[in-house]
Amino acid sequence: MSDKEIGTVVSTPDGPSPACLDFVVNEGTIHRGQFVEMDYSEGTMVALVQDVIKTNRYFERAESVKEFESSGRKLFEQFPTTEWEFLLAKTRPLGVYKEGMIKRSSFPPSPGTRVRVAAAETLKKFLGFDDEGLQLGEVEYHSLPVNLNMTKLLSKHLAVLAMSGAGKSVATRVIMEEILIREKEKGRMAIVVMDIHGEYTSFAEPVTDKEHKDYSSKTRVVKARDIKIGVPKLTIGILAGMLPGLSAAQQRDLGRILERMKKEMKDGLGPFDLGALRTELAKDSDLKDNTRKALLGWMATLDQLRIFSKIDSPSISDLIKPGQLTIIDLSDLINLKKKQIIVSYFAQKLFYERKNNKIPPFLLVLEEAHQLVPEGTSKEGAISRPIIETIAREGRKFNASLCLISQRPIQLSTTALSQCNTHLILRVTNPYDLDHIGKGSEGLDRRSLDMITSLRVGEGLLVGEAVNYPVFFKVRKNNSLESRHEIPLEEAAIKFEKEKEETRKEAEEFL
Numbered sequence: 480m481s482d483k484e485i486g487t488v489v490s491t492p493d494g495p496s497p498a499c500l501d502f503v504v505n506e507g508t509i510h511r512g513q514f515v516e517m518d519y520s521e522g523t524m525v526a527l528v529q530d531v532i533k534t535n536r537y538f539e540r541a542e543s544v545k546e547f548e549s550s551g552r553k554l555f556e557q558f559p560t561t562e563w564e565f566l567l568a569k570t571r572p573l574g575v576y577k578e579g580m581i582k583r584s585s586f587p588p589s590p591g592t593r594v595r596v597a598a599a600e601t602l603k604k605f606l607g608f609d610d611e612g613l614q615l616g617e618v619e620y621h622s623l624p625v626n627l628n629m630t631k632l633l634s635k636h637l638a639v640l641a642m643s644g645a646g647k648s649v650a651t652r653v654i655m656e657e658i659l660i661r662e663k664e665k666g667r668m669a670i671v672v673m674d675i676h677g678e679y680t681s682f683a684e685p686v687t688d689k690e691h692k693d694y695s696s697k698t699r700v701v702k703a704r705d706i707k708i709g710v711p712k713l714t715i716g717i718l719a720g721m722l723p724g725l726s727a728a729q730q731r732d733l734g735r736i737l738e739r740m741k742k743e744m745k746d747g748l749g750p751f752d753l754g755a756l757r758t759e760l761a762k763d764s765d766l767k768d769n770t771r772k773a774l775l776g777w778m779a780t781l782d783q784l785r786i787f788s789k790i791d792s793p794s795i796s797d798l799i800k801p802g803q804l805t806i807i808d809l810s811d812l813i814n815l816k817k818k819q820i821i822v823s824y825f826a827q828k829l830f831y832e833r834k835n836n837k838i839p840p841f842l843l844v845l846e847e848a849h850q851l852v853p854e855g856t857s858k859e860g861a862i863s864r865p866i867i868e869t870i871a872r873e874g875r876k877f878n879a880s881l882c883l884i885s886q887r888p889i890q891l892s893t894t895a896l897s898q899c900n901t902h903l904i905l906r907v908t909n910p911y912d913l914d915h916i917g918k919g920s921e922g923l924d925r926r927s928l929d930m931i932t933s934l935r936v937g938e939g940l941l942v943g944e945a946v947n948y949p950v951f952f953k954v955r956k957n958n959s960l961e962s963r964h965e966i967p968l969e970e971a972a973i974k975f976e977k978e979k980e981e982t983r984k985e986a987e988e989f990l
């Protein structure tokens with residue numbers, strides 16, 4: 480129990496009630512986001528401080544303050560103003576703790592009840608932290624490590640939402656670091672990251688200093704240009720996903736020819752590529768001419784992407800290992816369609832192989848998730864959406880988890896987002912995004928939403944399955960090598976000019 484008594488419950492027009500309780504601070508200070516506790520007839524009530532207000536009746540009437548101070552004298556020199564200043568904390572009661580059980584708050588403590596700063600030990604149980612869990616950071620002012628149970632955090636999917644630069648990638652790296660250091664006995668998942676900007680590849684670099692942890696032996700990077708999709712591994716379902724414009728009749732014909740070629744392959748002809756499929760389409764005598772023309776056109780669009788080959792490479796079951804991180808580096812790709820096709824293919828494979836227990840439970844991390852699982856875009860512009868939505872809906876049964884990261888939650892598929900049972904929300908100031916987040920996260924009231932706008936970089940709010948109550952906390956720093964993307968603007972500009980200068984000099988010397 481904490482003996483840090485801090486204040487006394489006061490009576491206000493709307494409290495104390497089971498939903499709203501204010502207290503006056505008698506000693507010390509209290510901050511927004513902190514937790515307090517108080518004993519009363521029902522047990523120990525825990526409440527979240529949502530606002531702290533300083534009041535002083537000497538300064539209540541603006542015109543009197545102005546009149547007095549414009550005489551050249553100061554109010555505090557003439558009157559005992561400091562004695563009249565008090566700090567009022569507005570809180571939201573979260574629940575009542577009694578003999579190890581947590582009840583909803585349904586009956587208020589009386590005005591006059593003494594309030595303490597919540598003890599770390601109470602808070603840990605109250606919030607549902609797990610000593611064996613992933614340590615994401617610390618509850619500020621309580622020195623309480625935020626240890627989250629891995630199942631509760633990830634099995635029903637996680638969404639990391641915030642405006643640009645608020646710390647989403649740092650927080651995601653922390654989660655990845657925590658999974659990678661887990662011991663076998665505690666259960667290790669595999670991690671696969673769809674790395675749109677190539678900002679996670681530094682995990683694969685060996686560390687030479689003492690400040691960072693080395694994850695290079697546990698990390699594999701696959702460059703987009705090295706990815707090949709084996710045509711014999713395609714099914715008509717996968718193809719239809721890649722080419723949402725295929726008509727039912729075209730699907731039937733293409734499926735028939737594909738299956739025939741797969742059979743011939745097994746009979747000894749060996750694996751085939753897109754070229755062979757096109758030749759086969761060109762000569763198949765059962766095809767109507769317009770179907771043939773359409774299918775050949777579709778195959779040409781696929782061929783342009785230059786990612787199809789006779790066999791899959793790299794092979795997914797070789798890549799995905801417990802306690803290992805696989806980074807699919809999509810940073811060289813400009814074509815969104817190609818990114819979506821790769822993501823879609825990998826996600827289908829991962830899900831399928833997980834269902835068949837060929838690969839371990841995994842976490843699939845999607846950066847810029849609104850590009851990969853967009854809301855409202857046509858099927859053609861959202862090739863990877865169906866499979867991600869499927870994993871969002873059904874993944875839990877097979878321990879296939881998603882981590883969706885986005886700075887544009889409004890543009891993110893509501894189907895996928897609504898299946899993310901835990902939300903990690905960092906700083907957001909755009910009112911539309913905030914409103915959207917409020918609608919999508921249960922248990923967030925107006926005040927908590929207001930608090931999100933005042934978060935600093937690296938501070939976050941965790942809501943949902945992973946915690947019993949919403950918690951504001953500070954995400955810890957990364958211990959993996961930071962990505963080299965993050966250099967200050969000045970440095971990048973200087974580097975650019977220096978490099979240009981050098982090339983010019985070299986050219987001159989050469990001449």
Ligand SMILES: Nc1ncnc2c1ncn2[C@@H]1O[C@H](COP(=O)(O)OP(=O)(O)OP(=O)(O)O)[C@@H](O)[C@H]1O
Pocket residue numbers: 641642643644645646647648649650886936937938953954955956957965
């Ligand atoms: N928990 C943290 N502790 C310390 N610094 C942090 C933390 N989180 C973020 N930062 C700082 O803020 C910078 C931006 O963070 P980050 O790259 O994670 O933002 P982001 O939300 O992923 O942005 P974007 O939407 O542009 O991808 C980091 O490079 C780091 O300097």
Ligand SMILES: [Mg+2]
Pocket residue numbers: 647648649
């Ligand atoms: Mg980022």
